Amino acid sequence: GFTNRCPCGYYGAETEDRPCTCSSLAVSRYRARMSGPLADRIDLQVEMPRQSAPGSAGSGMSSAEAKALVAEASERQRFRYRDSGIRWNSELSGRRLAEHAKLAPAAEALLASAYARLGLSFRAHDRILKLARTIADLSGSDGVGEEHVAEAVQYRCLDTAVPV
Incomplete structure (x- = not known):
């Protein structure tokens, strides 16, 4: 929505x-x-600027390129979870989330800092981990790095007064 x-x-x-x-x-x-608990359930908060004219979007990725990138990330997830009963990163929780979204030390420090500075809930923390895992998949990375966590945090803080 x-x-x-x-x-x-x-x-x-x-x-x-x-x-x-x-x-x-x-x-x-x-x-x-929009209450805190409701906002907590929104994974991505993206500001979309108004286009000046129909079809005047920037020179970003084409739909075909985006589709191919998503297909590759989906295949990474299918392979990773092939015998686990899990299909997507969004289904991870608890031990499996910690196992499959294991963070590099710098990424762990960044997430801890964001958690404290932005007053994130446990739910938001886990959603950021799942999103960072997905961003890593989209970039073709086996590990979840600082850049993946930074991007995931950015998608959670449009309405916060604290810059990340």
Whole structure:
């Protein structure tokens, strides 16, 4: 799912003809409606800038390239979990999460720092681990490194005041 960042829908995407009309208080109240426990269940928080015209997206990856990358990551997961009854990283928990999302020391330190600075819950911590494992799979990496954890944390903190 998705949500606007304010009641009028233009916060952060203002244009000359469509400025955000919301007060700071209205924006704060709007964001507070999404409770901590509900927000905790959202794995990815990605800000999508408004496109200036249909089809004017940047020169990023093509759909075919993205599809191939996801297929490769899916195959890595299928191979890793072939005899375990698990299919995807999102299904990991407890001991299996610790085993398959084992972090490099620098990645462990970064996650511990983010956990403390951002006031993350246990649920958010585990979701970041699963997401970092998936990001590592997408990059073709067997291990989960600091760069994978950093990217995963970034997807969890759009509405935090503390930069990571």
